[in-house]
Amino acid sequence: MIDRNPMGQPVPKDFYMGHATSVARSLLGKLLVRSLDGCLMAGVIMETEAYQGEDDLGCHARSGRTPRTQVMYGPCGMAYVYFTYGMHWLLNVVAGRESVPAAVLIRSIQPVAGLDKMMELRHPRRLTADGKPVGDYLNGPAKICQALAVDGKLNGSPLYDPRNGLWIADGGMIIPDAAVETSARIGLFSVPEPWKSIPWRFQVKGQPGG
């Protein structure tokens, strides 16, 4: 019998070949899927941010190729996972062609599978009285990594290959342009203009906490 993947097919590598802004927009509605300890977790991507090139002074690669930014210079479709604020991991997808650093930060997902496992990994914080997560439970890049147990070990792994336990798949939602809102990227306090205000944040309108 045919083993159907209920999550839909993995998004192929060439999906990520374009400019980071194009990839960031196209990722809205896709599924971020995690397989861990026999559990399958998945969420619809609802918010992303684009970081494109050394010219983009908001991008980590503004200082050129370093050990940390190395993955962004490689082939597209890979995970760029980095550590920040001394305690948080953040997940990106590498975009564009090789030698031009670009990535898309996954900022928010809406859970559709494995919520119990996500809550176990994230530890029960900010829950309603009946033990369910409130709307802002997964609306941040570090919250997603905590809920899906994503850390530096997954840096450089291909997100078009389910064998690594973390991938992106079709089968989420179709997001029309009218439902997409753009704004400035978050957290770029000391980044100069125009990069600080360039509208490279993409989110689905009407999200709780968004």
Added chain:
DNA sequence: AGCACGATTAACT
């Protein structure tokens, strides 16, 4: 070797 800061979050006033 030392330093300032960070693509954040949760808890607090």
Added chain:
DNA sequence: GTTAATCGTGCTC
């Protein structure tokens, strides 16, 4: 609205 937590990274000396 404000702030502590906490440490890797990249820059300056």
